[in-house]
Amino acid sequence: MAQVTQGTQLQRAIQGEITPQMQRVAERDGIDAELVRSEVAAGRMVIPANVNHTALDPIGIGKAASIKINANIGNSAVESDIDGELEKLHLAIDHGADTCMDLSTGGDIDGIRQAIIDDSTAPIGTVPIYQVITSMEEDQDWTAEDLINMIEHQAEQGVDYMTVHAGILVEHLPLVNSRITGIVSRGGALMAQWQLEHHRQNPLYEMFDAVCDIAVKYDVTLSLGDGLRPGCLADASDEAQFAELETLGELTKRARERGVQVMVEGPGHIPMDQIEMNVEKQQELCDEAPFYVLGPLVTDIAPGYDHITSAIGATMAGIAGASYLCYVTPREHLGLPNAADVKQGVIAYKIAAHAADIARGFPGARDRDDALSRARFNFDWNEQFALSLDPETAKQMHDETLPDDYFKTAEFCSMCGPKFCSMHVTREIQRTTGLGEIPLELKQ
Amino acid sequence: MAQVTQGTQLQRAIQGEITPQMQRVAERDGIDAELVRSEVAAGRMVIPANVNHTALDPIGIGKAASIKINANIGNSAVESDIDGELEKLHLAIDHGADTCMDLSTGGDIDGIRQAIIDDSTAPIGTVPIYQVITSMEEDQDWTAEDLINMIEHQAEQGVDYMTVHAGILVEHLPLVNSRITGIVSRGGALMAQWQLEHHRQNPLYEMFDAVCDIAVKYDVTLSLGDGLRPGCLADASDEAQFAELETLGELTKRARERGVQVMVEGPGHIPMDQIEMNVEKQQELCDEAPFYVLGPLVTDIAPGYDHITSAIGATMAGIAGASYLCYVTPREHLGLPNAADVKQGVIAYKIAAHAADIARGFPGARDRDDALSRARFNFDWNEQFALSLDPETAKQMHDETLPDDYFKTAEFCSMCGPKFCSMHVTREIQRTTGLGEIPLELKQ
Numbered sequence: 012m013a014q015v016t017q018g019t020q021l022q023r024a025i026q027g028e029i030t031p032q033m034q035r036v037a038e039r040d041g042i043d044a045e046l047v048r049s050e051v052a053a054g055r056m057v058i059p060a061n062v063n064h065t066a067l068d069p070i071g072i073g074k075a076a077s078i079k080i081n082a083n084i085g086n087s088a089v090e091s092d093i094d095g096e097l098e099k100l101h102l103a104i105d106h107g108a109d110t111c112m113d114l115s116t117g118g119d120i121d122g123i124r125q126a127i128i129d130d131s132t133a134p135i136g137t138v139p140i141y142q143v144i145t146s147m148e149e150d151q152d153w154t155a156e157d158l159i160n161m162i163e164h165q166a167e168q169g170v171d172y173m174t175v176h177a178g179i180l181v182e183h184l185p186l187v188n189s190r191i192t193g194i195v196s197r198g199g200a201l202m203a204q205w206q207l208e209h210h211r212q213n214p215l216y217e218m219f220d221a222v223c224d225i226a227v228k229y230d231v232t233l234s235l236g237d238g239l240r241p242g243c244l245a246d247a248s249d250e251a252q253f254a255e256l257e258t259l260g261e262l263t264k265r266a267r268e269r270g271v272q273v274m275v276e277g278p279g280h281i282p283m284d285q286i287e288m289n290v291e292k293q294q295e296l297c298d299e300a301p302f303y304v305l306g307p308l309v310t311d312i313a314p315g316y317d318h319i320t321s322a323i324g325a326t327m328a329g330i331a332g333a334s335y336l337c338y339v340t341p342r343e344h345l346g347l348p349n350a351a352d353v354k355q356g357v358i359a360y361k362i363a364a365h366a367a368d369i370a371r372g373f374p375g376a377r378d379r380d381d382a383l384s385r386a387r388f389n390f391d392w393n394e395q396f397a398l399s400l401d402p403e404t405a406k407q408m409h410d411e412t413l414p415d416d417y418f419k420t421a422e423f424c425s426m427c428g429p430k431f432c433s434m435h436v437t438r439e440i441q442r443t444t445g446l447g448e449i450p451l452e453l454k455q
Numbered sequence: 456m457a458q459v460t461q462g463t464q465l466q467r468a469i470q471g472e473i474t475p476q477m478q479r480v481a482e483r484d485g486i487d488a489e490l491v492r493s494e495v496a497a498g499r500m501v502i503p504a505n506v507n508h509t510a511l512d513p514i515g516i517g518k519a520a521s522i523k524i525n526a527n528i529g530n531s532a533v534e535s536d537i538d539g540e541l542e543k544l545h546l547a548i549d550h551g552a553d554t555c556m557d558l559s560t561g562g563d564i565d566g567i568r569q570a571i572i573d574d575s576t577a578p579i580g581t582v583p584i585y586q587v588i589t590s591m592e593e594d595q596d597w598t599a600e601d602l603i604n605m606i607e608h609q610a611e612q613g614v615d616y617m618t619v620h621a622g623i624l625v626e627h628l629p630l631v632n633s634r635i636t637g638i639v640s641r642g643g644a645l646m647a648q649w650q651l652e653h654h655r656q657n658p659l660y661e662m663f664d665a666v667c668d669i670a671v672k673y674d675v676t677l678s679l680g681d682g683l684r685p686g687c688l689a690d691a692s693d694e695a696q697f698a699e700l701e702t703l704g705e706l707t708k709r710a711r712e713r714g715v716q717v718m719v720e721g722p723g724h725i726p727m728d729q730i731e732m733n734v735e736k737q738q739e740l741c742d743e744a745p746f747y748v749l750g751p752l753v754t755d756i757a758p759g760y761d762h763i764t765s766a767i768g769a770t771m772a773g774i775a776g777a778s779y780l781c782y783v784t785p786r787e788h789l790g791l792p793n794a795a796d797v798k799q800g801v802i803a804y805k806i807a808a809h810a811a812d813i814a815r816g817f818p819g820a821r822d823r824d825d826a827l828s829r830a831r832f833n834f835d836w837n838e839q840f841a842l843s844l845d846p847e848t849a850k851q852m853h854d855e856t857l858p859d860d861y862f863k864t865a866e867f868c869s870m871c872g873p874k875f876c877s878m879h880v881t882r883e884i885q886r887t888t889g890l891g892e893i894p895l896e897l898k899q
Contacts, residue, residue, distance in 0.1 A: 116875050144874065184890045191825060192832045193881030193890075197871060200880035207888040242878070243828035244813065244821055282821075283774060283814035309770065309810040311824035311831075313802070314839065315848035319763055320806055323770045326753065330727060344831065345852040346869040358757070362764050366753040369688065370727035377688055377726075380755035381635060384687035387755075387788065388636045395758065395788075404759040408789040425790040427641060430588065431560050434686070436644035437637030444651040446628045446637075 019230040020060060022270040024052035032058050036071035041375060050075045054263075055299045056334075057272040059110070059134040059171035059232040067171065068132040070109050072274060073301045077373055078329045078364040080107070081136070081303075081337045082357050085114035086123070086347070093123050097130060099353045104133050106357040107400070108338070110171075112136040116145055125168055134171035136234065140198050151205055155214035163225050172232035174276065175222060176202045177215035178258040179238030186251035192242035195279070199238020219262060223269040232272040234303060235259045240279035243311050247281045248289065260296035267298075274301040274335065277328075281307040286324055290331035303335040304328045317343040318359040325360060329367025336360050354401075361400050388434055392419045463674040464504060466714040468496035476502050480515035485819060494519045498707075499743045500778075501716040503554070503578040503615035503676040511615065512576040514553050516718060517745045521817055522773045522808040524551070525580070525747075525781045526801050529558035530567070530791070537567050541574060543797045548577050550801040551844070552782070554615075556580040560589055569612055578615035580678065584642050595649055599658035607669045616676035618720065619666060620646045621659035622702040623682030630695035636686035639723070643682020663706060667713040676716040678747060679703045684723035687755050691725045692733060704740035711742075718745040718779065721772075725751040730768055734775035747779040748772045761787040762803040769804060773811025780804050798845075805844050832878055836863045 017023070023030050029048045036058055037044035050056035056073025072079050082103035084096055096115065103111055110133050115123050120142050128135050139161045143153050162173065176198040184203055187193055194200040202213055215222060226233050239255040241247040259275050266273040275297045281289055286307065293302045306321030307328065313320050321339040329336060340348040340356035348356065368376040379398060386394035392409065399405040409418075412425035423432035440446055461467070467474050473492045480502055481488035494500035500517025516523050526547035528540055540559065547555055554577050559567050564586050572579050583605045587597045606617065620642040628647055631637055638644040646657060659666060670677050683699040685691040703719050710717040719741045725733055730751065737746045750765030751772065757764050765783040773780060784792040784800035792800065812820040823842060830838035836853060843849040853862075856869035867876040884890055 116872060141875065150874065187881075188890050191828045193878060193885070195877045195881075197875050197877045197880075200877035200884075201875075203890075204880050204884055207884060207890075243824065243831070245825050245828060283770060283810055284816075310806060310813060311828050312809065312842065313806050313844045314827075315843065315845050315852050316802055316806060319766060319803055320810070322763060323767050323807070323810060326727060326767045327771075342852050342870070344868075344870070345849060346856045348870075358760055359763055362754060362757050362760060363767070365756065366727055366764070366767060369754060372728075380687065381689050383758075384635045384689060384755050387687070398756065399759065400757045401759050405789060408759050408786050412790045424788075426786070426788070426792075428560060430594065431585065431641050431645075433639045433641045433644035434637060436641075436648050437631075437639075440644075440648055440651060441637070446632050446647075446651075 019227055019270050019272055020051055020058045021054070021267065021272045024048045032060050032069040035069050036076065040071060040076045042075060046075055047071055053299070054267050054273070055301065057232045057274050057301055059136070059272070061166065061169045061171045061229050061231055063167060063169035063229060064128055064135065064171055065169070066129060066132055067134060070134060072335045074332060074334055076334065077368050077376070079109035079335045080357070080360040080364050081110045081112055081335065082108035082353060083112045083114050083337065084353065085112070086117050092118060093126055096123050097126060098350055100127055100131060102350050103353050103357050104131070106354055107361045108133065108357050110134045110136060112138070114138060114141065116141045120145060124165070124170070128169045135169070136172040136174065137165055137170045138174040138198050138236070139165050140176065140201055144201060150201070151208045153205070155218055158214060159218060159221055159225070162222060166225050166229040166231045170231060172234050174198060174234045174236040175215050176236040176238040177213060177219055177222070177262055178235055178255045179203060179213055180216060180255070180258060181206045181212055183239060183251055183254045186249070186254060187239065190246045190249065190251070192246055194239060195242030196236060196238045196240055198236050199240070202238055216258070219265060220269070223266055223271045226266070226271040227269060230272070232274065233266055235262055235273060235275045237276045237278065240277065240305070241281070243280050244282050247278065248285050252278070253292065256293060256296055260298070263297045263300045274303050277302055277304040277333070278307045279305050280311060281309070281324060283309045283324065283327060286327045287331040290328055290333050294332055301334040302332065303337060304333045305337045306339050308339065314344045315341055317341065318356045322359040322363040325363040326366045329364060330370045336364055358401055390420060390422045463671055463714050463716055464495055464502045465498070465711065465716045468492045476504050476513040479513050480520065484515060484520045486519060490519055491515055497743070498711050498717070499745065501676045501718050501745055503580070503716070505610065505613045505615045505673050505675055507611060507613035507673060508572055508579065508615055510573060510576055511578060514578060516779045518776060518778055520778065521812055521820070523553035523779045524801070524804040524808050525554045525556055525779065526552035526797060527556045527558050527781065528797065529556070530561050536562060537570055540567050541570060542794055544571055544575060546794050546797050547801050548575070550798055551805045552577065552801050554578045554580060556582070558582060558585065560585045564589060568609070568614070572613045579613070580616040580618065581609055581614045582618040582642050582680070583609050584620065584645055588645060594645070595652045597649070599662055602658060603662060603665055603669070606666060610669050610673040610675045614675060616678050618642060618678045618680040619659050620680040620682040621657060621663055621666070621706055622679055622699045623647060623657055624660060624699070624702060625650045625656055627683060627695055627698045630693070630698060631683065634690045634693065634695070636690055638683060639686030640680060640682045640684055642680050643684070646682055660702070663709060664713070667710055667715045670710070670715040671713060674716070676718065677710055679706055679717060679719045681720045681722065684721065684749070685725070687724050688726050691722065692729050696722070697736070700737060700740055704742070707741045707744045718747050721746055721748040721777070722751045723749055724755060725753070725768060727753045727768065727771060730771045731775040734772055734777050738776055745778040746776065747781060748777045749781045750783050752783065758788045759785055761785065762800045766803040766807040769807035770810050773808060774814045780808055802845055834864060834866045834878070
């Protein structure tokens with residue numbers, strides 16, 4: 012089944028080739044194919060496209076493209092099965108997720124992953140160490156070879172991008188001691204535990220060239236995990252975080268030199284005023300590799316609403332130059348997201364990505380807003396719903412008080428009623444006196 | 456019943472008096488009472504505190520105070536009654552709203568308002584023109600005197616602050632012609648219609664001194680309404696909006712000269728990259744009068760989720776210098792918010808205000824975040840819930856998968872399960888090898 016490519020998208024871009032994947036990325040984002048090629052060649056854009064993921068409709072991740080969002084799905088040992096995960100996959104994609112990560116850590120992991128890849132037109136990402144751990148009796152029994160073999164196994168299955176926690180080094184670990192929440196990346200914590208248990212350096216760091224060779228073979232995009240990302244506002248922007256980021260910068264260069272597409276992961280939890288600085292630092296240290304951020308959450312006091320606390324930070328990150336936003340659901344910190352949580356997370360992140368695209372002036376980003384606003388002013392309710400991120404919810408909220416068809420063209424809703432609708436009044440003025448018809452001499 | 460004060464908070468602050476209200480504001484925000492006095496004297500802070508609102512526990516609104524949030528309640532002609540509105544009032548205050556505006560436009564408006572004022576420890580605001588309109592057979596039959604009389608009537612009832620659309624002038628109206636959504640302020644649209652119908656200048660502008668006299672008599676804080684606020688991204692920051700803002704700056708000075716506490720209202724819908732500029736412009740044109748913004752929404756494409764689209768903008772506005780955030784509920788643009796919508800709006804705005812307070816370095820703002828993060832790392836689930844903005848929702852989401860009491864101290868939740876909890880792994884490391892115990896010589 013393994014298939015050898017004529018080179019990764021990066022290698023082919025450097026050679027001057029505009030691949031079918033680059034063509035498609037350009038078409039989907041309404042940008043120039045040659046721009047896509049040159050951005051991929053420069054490492055500022057990645058196109059996660061495993062040669063074995065046949066159902067894929069590729070996307071581009073990078074500053075020249077529209078901002079993309081990721082939905083994490085996957086079960087835990089406590090919950091969920093294959094049908095539940097496929098339901099989440101389709102729900103996420105239907106509501107606008109650009110990619111999905113399968114983070115399953117329990118049950119038939121291989122079966123779930125293959126079903127997801129076969130079913131998904133969106134790129135699929137994984138964190139290979141999770142499956143290594145689930146297959147062990149004792150958490151720390153795995154070897155570097157187990158991990159490399161797992162990466163190859165998942166690459167062969169068709170995984171488009173993989174998080175590798177290759178940047179968390181043994182010398183970074185003491186820097187974590189003063190933190191409130193320690194290590195909050197699952198992969199980072201497991202990697203740290205292994206290093207301390209075995210008195211060994213990070214095996215992914217030591218065997219990074221072997222990881223790159225697999226990535227080139229299947230054109231897997233490497234997503235350099237931030238194992239030391241902060242888990243609360245107090246821990247943000249600390250020495251541990253930035254020491255690892257420097258290593259990620261070094262690994263970015265090493266990967267690119269071997270022809271591997273690479274992006275870099277970022278936090279997590281950051282006060283709003285530090286977000287721009289964080290993005291700029293990553294862009295500088297990692298030679299403008301696409302920045303893939305998790306949120307960040309801008310406060311820690313709202314469990315149950317972390318899709319909102321993090322969408323605020325994600326919008327800011329997008330404006331500052333992050334290209335790829337990993338969603339957070341309302342159930343973050345509390346439990347495994349169910350299908351309803353996945354939907355809430357995706358919608359919140361569509362809002363963040365879109366608002367950031369508008370603010371940074373991405374061409375045509377505001378067109379849909381303007382079309383919806385016109386429909387709103389024209390009281391074309393059905394058109395308003397159709398242009399909404401979630402037509403079903405918008406319609407249902409409207410119809411709860413005014414369900415009749417008659418109200419689908421009515422010049423008011425139940426918020427203000429017929430007498431107090433400002434847009435209705437404006438239209439009345441336009442139909443009668445007109446706004447421009449101001450008498451030069453006013454009565455006293 | 457009407458009671459004459461010894462002067463407004465502004466007048467007394469200028470005279471050097473620290474009033475009981477200023478003392479209370481200082482105590483609630485953990486700031487110095489003399490700072491409160493000097494900020495009120497400079498017009499940079501207001502304390503809406505009608506002398507007839509006996510149940511009031513006052514708050515301060517201004518840059519030296521913590522950022523405050525407002526919840527709009529009130530019925531429309533289509534929906535709701537007195538019990539429904541009192542339920543919304545208590546729900547809003549219980550979840551952290553600092554003030555409520557009663558925007559009722561139907562039914563027993565006087566009765567609803569009096570019940571709300573009698574019941575509320577939070578300042579209550581209104582928009583007097585609404586009640587004028589509801590009492591007319593024909594919308595445009597009212598006179599300037601009707602409006603002045605209504606302002607006095609509501610002031611006597613104990614309303615703490617009132618929105619007056621005194622800045623929308625007849626010469627501004629042609630500037631609206633090129634907009635997509637015209638005039639979207641209810642008060643602004645009604646005022647424009649009256650001006651065009653009667654060929655008269657804005658009566659609130661012409662009789663502004665009489666409005667100020669009533670405001671002084673009861674110490675009603677004037678909230679200068681932005682009748683020409685933009686109703687969509689395309690209309691943001693346009694000539695109409697800023698022409699009115701200049702007039703609001705002029706009225707701010709006139710009000711202060713007469714001893715009236717005054718704040719200024721702002722949009723609405725603004726792309727994220729224009730928010731800071733909008734706040735700076737208001738602060739400059741209105742001599743640093745507290746800025747009271749409605750959102751702003753940073754995209755128009757998410758009806759059903761406008762508590763999120765606007766909380767993003769509100770956070771940014773707070774960081775840029777807005778002192779007071781008017782919430783938007785999920786049902787904005789679709790219908791009158793019900794109790795559940797009110798709660799969602801309040802929580803989203805508590806998040807925005809708090810995240811902005813942290814980002815602008817308000818003293819002690821992050822303490823609760825740090826306490827919750829410590830509880831999180833200690834797996835003290837009950838303490839985590841207790842410190843949350845919405846303990847009930849946080850607990851319910853957690854308990855949905857792990858309801859037993861045993862799990863309230865378990866070192867994992869259903870998100871990752873026992874084997875993959877990063878914080879559990881960190882604690883395991885701390886209990887065994889320790890993060891600081893790095894061997895100087897690693898094995899190869």
